[in-house]
Amino acid sequence: MLKLTVNGVAHTVDADPEMPLLWALRDHLNQTGTKYGCGIAQCGACTVHLDGQPVRACQTRIGDIGAAKITTIEGVSGKVADAVRSAWRGLDVVQCGYCQSGQIMSAIGLLSENAKPTDADIDGAMDGNVCRCGTYQRIRAAIHEAARSLA
Amino acid sequence: MLKVRQATPPVPSRRAFLGGATVAAGALVVGFTLDPAKFARAAAGPDLSALPAAPNAFVRIAADDTVTVVIKHLDMGQGNTTGLATILADELDADWATVRTTFAPADATLYNNFAFGPVQGTGGSTAIANSWVQLRKAGAAARAMLVAAAAESWAVPASEITVESGTVRHAASNRQARFGELAEAAAAQPVPQEPRLKDPSQFKLIGGKVPRVDSVAKTDGTAIYSLDIRRPGQVTAVVAHSPRFGGTVKSVDDKAARAVAGVVDVVTIPTGVAVLARDTWSAMKGREALRVTWDDSAAETRSSDAILADHRKRLDTPGLVAAKKGDAAGAIAGSAKVLEAEFTFPYLAHAAMEPLNATIERAADGSYDVFAGCQLHTIEQAVVAANLGVTTDKVRLHTQWAGGSFGRRATPGADYFAETASIVRATGGKAPVHLVWTREDDMAGGFYRPMVVHRLRAGLDAKGAITGWEHRTIGKSIMIGTAFETMIVKDGVDATTVEGASDTPYALPAYRFEVHNAREGVPVLWWRSVGHTHTAQAMEVFVDELAHAAGADPVAYRLGLLGGAPRLSATLRLAAEKAGWDPKKAAEKGRGLGVAAHESFGSYVAMVADVTAEDGKVKVNRVVAAVDVGVAVNPDVIRAQVEGAVGFALSSVLRNRITLRDGVVQERNFDAYEPTRMSEMPVVEVHIVPSTAAPTGIGEPGVPVLAPSISNAIFAATGQRLRSLPLDLAGLKGA
Numbered sequence: 001m002l003k004l005t006v007n008g009v010a011h012t013v014d015a016d017p018e019m020p021l022l023w024a025l026r027d028h029l030n031q032t033g034t035k036y037g038c039g040i041a042q043c044g045a046c047t048v049h050l051d052g053q054p055v056r057a058c059q060t061r062i063g064d065i066g067a068a069k070i071t072t073i074e075g076v077s078g079k080v081a082d083a084v085r086s087a088w089r090g091l092d093v094v095q096c097g098y099c100q101s102g103q104i105m106s107a108i109g110l111l112s113e114n115a116k117p118t119d120a121d122i123d124g125a126m127d128g129n130v131c132r133c134g135t136y137q138r139i140r141a142a143i144h145e146a147a148r149s150l151a
Numbered sequence: 152m153l154k155v156r157q158a159t160p161p162v163p164s165r166r167a168f169l170g171g172a173t174v175a176a177g178a179l180v181v182g183f184t185l186d187p188a189k190f191a192r193a194a195a196g197p198d199l200s201a202l203p204a205a206p207n208a209f210v211r212i213a214a215d216d217t218v219t220v221v222i223k224h225l226d227m228g229q230g231n232t233t234g235l236a237t238i239l240a241d242e243l244d245a246d247w248a249t250v251r252t253t254f255a256p257a258d259a260t261l262y263n264n265f266a267f268g269p270v271q272g273t274g275g276s277t278a279i280a281n282s283w284v285q286l287r288k289a290g291a292a293a294r295a296m297l298v299a300a301a302a303e304s305w306a307v308p309a310s311e312i313t314v315e316s317g318t319v320r321h322a323a324s325n326r327q328a329r330f331g332e333l334a335e336a337a338a339a340q341p342v343p344q345e346p347r348l349k350d351p352s353q354f355k356l357i358g359g360k361v362p363r364v365d366s367v368a369k370t371d372g373t374a375i376y377s378l379d380i381r382r383p384g385q386v387t388a389v390v391a392h393s394p395r396f397g398g399t400v401k402s403v404d405d406k407a408a409r410a411v412a413g414v415v416d417v418v419t420i421p422t423g424v425a426v427l428a429r430d431t432w433s434a435m436k437g438r439e440a441l442r443v444t445w446d447d448s449a450a451e452t453r454s455s456d457a458i459l460a461d462h463r464k465r466l467d468t469p470g471l472v473a474a475k476k477g478d479a480a481g482a483i484a485g486s487a488k489v490l491e492a493e494f495t496f497p498y499l500a501h502a503a504m505e506p507l508n509a510t511i512e513r514a515a516d517g518s519y520d521v522f523a524g525c526q527l528h529t530i531e532q533a534v535v536a537a538n539l540g541v542t543t544d545k546v547r548l549h550t551q552w553a554g555g556s557f558g559r560r561a562t563p564g565a566d567y568f569a570e571t572a573s574i575v576r577a578t579g580g581k582a583p584v585h586l587v588w589t590r591e592d593d594m595a596g597g598f599y600r601p602m603v604v605h606r607l608r609a610g611l612d613a614k615g616a617i618t619g620w621e622h623r624t625i626g627k628s629i630m631i632g633t634a635f636e637t638m639i640v641k642d643g644v645d646a647t648t649v650e651g652a653s654d655t656p657y658a659l660p661a662y663r664f665e666v667h668n669a670r671e672g673v674p675v676l677w678w679r680s681v682g683h684t685h686t687a688q689a690m691e692v693f694v695d696e697l698a699h700a701a702g703a704d705p706v707a708y709r710l711g712l713l714g715g716a717p718r719l720s721a722t723l724r725l726a727a728e729k730a731g732w733d734p735k736k737a738a739e740k741g742r743g744l745g746v747a748a749h750e751s752f753g754s755y756v757a758m759v760a761d762v763t764a765e766d767g768k769v770k771v772n773r774v775v776a777a778v779d780v781g782v783a784v785n786p787d788v789i790r791a792q793v794e795g796a797v798g799f800a801l802s803s804v805l806r807n808r809i810t811l812r813d814g815v816v817q818e819r820n821f822d823a824y825e826p827t828r829m830s831e832m833p834v835v836e837v838h839i840v841p842s843t844a845a846p847t848g849i850g851e852p853g854v855p856v857l858a859p860s861i862s863n864a865i866f867a868a869t870g871q872r873l874r875s876l877p878l879d880l881a882g883l884k885g886a
Contacts, residue, residue: 016412019432027387027430032379033372035554036431037504038590042821045504073372089366092787095795096228097369098504098554104370123830130821132504132555133228134798136832138791 002062006031007075017063022046024062025072033073033101037130044129047102047109048072054109056128073101080111083149087142095133103129107143116147204292204346205285208261210239212293216317216331218245223255223262223282224273225526226365227503227556228795229850230788231278233363235286237784238279241356242290242349245330246317252364254550257528257543268638272527274561274677276752276848279784283846291346293337300336301328351843357784365552377551380510380522382583386415388574389434389587391441392423395450395814396597397672400424400443407440417441418577422566425574431587451672452814455602458671459495462604462625470623470665473644474653477661482619486610488700492693493606495875496626496685497808498599499678500824505554506593509571511535513580518545523568524553526561530634534565538572539580557799558677562598563633594824595816599809600678601626601669603648605689615701617712620659624649625667626685627675643668647677651686651751651855656716657694657709673811679799683751683855685876691747691859692874695866704734705746705863716750718779722840723748723757726777729838730759741765741885742772743867747859753847755779755840756793758856760833762864765885769878771801771833771861776853778837781844789849790837796853797835802827804858806877 001012004021006029013028020039025031025048037045039058046057049071084107087093094100103126110117110125117125122140131139211219220239226232232252240250255262259271265281267274294314301319302309305326313320320327351357368374393399403424405417413433418425424443428434453461483489509523519539525531525548536543553560571586578584588596603626610618628645630636639646644666653664678684698708706727713720723746726732732744741764748757761773776793783789807824810817818824862873865883873879 015430016432019430023430023432026379027432030381031372032375032381035376035504036378036506038821040590040820040822042825043504085370088370089362092363092366092791094228094363094366094369095230095791096504096553096555097365097374098228098376100369101372126829130504130826130828132502132557132799132826134795134801134827134832135791136798136827136829137794137835140829140832 004062004065004070005067006070007072013062015062017061019062020058021048021060021062021065021070022057025057031072031074035098035101037099042130043099044106045099045102047105047129049076049105049109052112054106073105076105076108079150080108080146083146084108084111084142087145087149091138091142091145093135093138093142095135099129099131103131103139107139107146110143111146111150115150117143204288204342204344205261206289206293206296206342209286209289210243210293212330212334212337214331214334216246216249216329217251218243218249218317218330219251219253221255222252223271224264224278225524225550225553225556225560227524227526227553227560229278229792230363230785231850232365233361233788234279234784235282236364237356237361238283238286239290241354242287243294244314244316244355247356247361249317250364257525257532257546257548259529262528270527270529272529272561274526274558276754276850276852278848278850280753280845280847287348288346291348292343295343295346296337296340297330297333299340300333304336351782357782358786360787361785363788374552376505376554377510377523378505378508378554378587380551380585382510382512382585385510385512385583385585386427386429387431387434387585387587388425388427389431389438389589390420390423390425390570390592391438391443392592392596393445393447393450395445395447395452396674397450398445398447399449401446402444404442407442408437411437411440413437416578418574420570420573420577422570422573425577427574427578427584434587435589447814450814453671453811454813455498455809455811458673458811459602459604462602462669465667465669466604466606466623466625470625470667471643473649473664473666475663476659477619479619479621479661479663482661483608483610483621486618487613488611489608490611490693490696490700491608492696492874493604494685494689494692496600496603496688497810497876498602498673499803499807500594500599500809500818501557501559501678502594502821502824502826503555503557503559506590507559507567507588507596508586509567510583510585511571511575512583513575517541518547519575520547520549521568522549522551524556524560525550526553526556527563527565530563531565531568534569535572538569539576557679558681559598562676563635566598590821591819595819597674598676599673600684601629601675603685605685607689607693609693609697611697611701615703617659617697619661621663622652623665623667624652625669627669627671627673629675629677629681631668647682649686650682651749652690655690656719656750657712658714680751680851680854683749683851687747687749687751687855688858688862688876691749691856692862692872695745695859695863696872706732707734709748719748719750719755722755722777722779725838725840726757726759726775729777729836730761730775732759738867741868743864743869745860745862745864745867747856747863749855751852751855754849754852756852756856758860760857760860760864762861762868764865764868764883767880767883768885769805769861769865769880769883773834773836774857774860775836776838777840778849778852779840779842780849781842781846783839783842784846786839789839792849793837793853794835797857798827798832800854800857801831804861804876804878805880808877
């Protein structure tokens with residue numbers, strides 16, 4: 001039995017400590033907002049925050065998490081999260097939407113560290129998040145918009 | 152309350168759709184025969200105005216004022232749910248803030264796609280086009296019923312009643328009621344069969360900006376995709392498939408797999424060996440522990456290079472004639488200049504972000520519930536029913552949001568539905584089965600855009616005018632052997648192999664288009680824009696070559712050939728104008744503009760790409776697009792689809808290809824088949840041609856023109872012609 005704190009709630013999970021956090025969230029805790037895309041940290045669809053830092057849940061073993069706080073798309077909150085969600089909705093960024101949980105978690109991570117990211121900063125922070133629908137232009141615009149609204 | 156009529160189980164249709172279910176080589180094979188006559192009538196442009204108004208099938212109005220529009224199509228990101236709701240809500244004069252959507256059940260009698268004849272399904276960029284009249288009538292009829300209910304209740308003439316934003320009013324008596332208050336009485340009104348439709352000048356939502364219906368749920372983690380389905384007691388299945396297409400299971404040693412913690416069962420099914428476990432991770436671990444010996448005696452064991460070499464050899468011989476006019480060979484023989492070119496195209500995986508998956512649950516009464524990103528409902532329902540030995544009325548489909556498709560979910564044999572059903576059958580329906588294809592299963596699982604080669608030859612007279620055009624194509628037919636064969640394939644020519652070439656709008660004095668159907672064991676399928684993915688590159692790059700050989704401006708040269716295609720011409724002109732196309736302006740060294748224009752699925756798209764070429768590298772800076780899709784139902788969704796088409800297609804222009812070594816797929820995940828990333832995304836500008844023509848689709852038509860506009864821009868920048876895809880950048884010399 002492992003203890004995991006997800007979105008402020010303590011859970012116990014009966015699973016192999018080797019299990020990636022992605023599958024513990026999705027299959028054991030029914031937190032399905034975090035998505036499976038590749039399983040090898042090439043797409044970013046599974047991005048969650050560990051103590052506020054974006055990580056790929058498919059590469060994070062539950063046995064290694066310890067007391068770190070896990071935040072997922074379902075629970076992420078605060079000024080930056082609100083600004084990002086609002087910009088995403090205002091610009092109708094989503095298409096299929098499957099990658100967007102990860103995109104949003106990465107964008108919140110970026111804006112939490114860098115209040116006014118340049119296009120190059122956005123490339124650096126977001127290149128690991130694949131959107132097969134190709135919504136990148138709107139993701140970029142939404143990050144700039146969120147930064148403006150937070151300024 | 153206006154509600155959806157209880158769908159009549161289409162029991163008799165089973166005869167129409169099931170040509171016969173037979174057991175062959177241990178696999179349940181379902182054959183379909185669709186009625187080609189019915190399809191031909193639909194494809195030729197059905198008289199949609201004669202449709203009965205069916206508000207009960209498409210809209211529910213609840214006492215709390217919510218208006219729920221029933222969506223008969225799959226939304227895999229293209230935004231058709233927003234578009235379809237917009238059409239109905241506009242005629243209804245609903246308040247957009249109260250509009251909700253729900254996916255329709257499988258019922259081809261109510262929800263067939265008019266472009267597919269008797270089949271309910273989504274594809275070919277038809278969702279808006281085939282629903283336009285149907286949903287306008289449904290909305291207008293529901294509006295008339297609300298008005299009639301108010302007129303009756305207030306004892307005033309219906310003609311004096313107005314409707315605006317979800318409120319029904321009678322000004323003279325100063326009375327008003329919300330939709331929700333009138334819904335029950337409205338449901339009792341007769342359905343008007345010829346409700347008056349709005350004049351386009353009265354549209355309030357169509358052509359304007361409405362927020363997407365899915366933006367909120369897709370930004371807070373609450374949108375449910377089929378991979379998120381969690382049924383009580385469900386088990387997750389991962390399947391070991393043959394590494395080679397056509398391979399079958401010879402023997403299985405599942406001892407180690409069964410010993411993996413969490414694994415609950417291992418069953419052999421027609422498509423491989425399924426490992427069932429309490430969670431996905433355990434199922435994947437169990438599969439790793441399986442020892443399967445495969446029988447490759449009927450499998451495709453060639454490498455893709457060998458298949459390509461075979462394709463090219465067959466191109467030396469005459470093929471089936473897809474279209475001809477005059478004596479093309481004779482005309483070319485007498486020309487002042489003759490140009491020849493060959494274009495090769497690789498297999499491409501769809502690689503939607505959500506890997507293929509489905510869930511099937513057996514109900515207590517022996518019927519089944521299917522949860523998936525259903526794209527060909529009628530076929531999927533019939534395939535599940537046949538594999539489980541029940542009639543189609545015992546199979547209920549629950550369509551979920553799909554995390555992309557790009558064509559892959561619409562498989563004529565409903566492959567992954569059949570696989571899920573076969574696991575349910577093999578396990579006796581004890582627990583709901585949640586089938587998950589990993590990324591590797593999805594990418595290596597076949598049903599690719601076919602590997603295609605085009606060979607072209609054309610003559611120019613002394614003034615640079617085209618004299619004749621010879622064009623030979625080889626690729627595996629997508630349609631032969633499927634339920635759609637009788638509809639699409641004529642005299643052996645599969646229209647989806649030559650569409651966009653043999654029906655070119657360019658005025659050619661003499662031409663001959665030939666096609667070979669390749670023989671190979673790699674399963675192929677439509678991939679966002681189907682044949683146009685390769686024909687547009689061959690046509691638009693070769694026309695560009697002819698323009699340059701003629702010493703003409705590429706835009707002017709095309710316009711000179713497009714006299715019979717006014718809409719494509721206007722679209723091309725708009726793109727050129729917005730991109731600042733100037734034939735007199737000298738090209739910067741290493742930077743160039745390239746143009747392409749192409750019609751697909753009844754929509755017209757032109758693009759101008761601005762490209763910087765360096766040694767072995769290309770950066771696409773900007774893409775300016777113009778589109779004519781008839782009435783623009785949701786202009787912002789249309790812009791999004793074209794922006795997205797650029798992002799989607801760019802990686803297939805720059806690097807993506809699926810290859811086989813001795814029959815085994817080499818690219819299995821995003822590391823080897825890398826989609827476009829943020830830093831590569833060009834600025835995309837989309838301009839919409841104003842139109843009052845009936846709307847057409849935009850899910851696919853943005854894709855075909857990207858590759859040729861980039862190829863042509865590279866030529867403008869460097870003088871080098873890169874014809875084949877992905878572009879051979881290794882040899883590119885920049886400025």
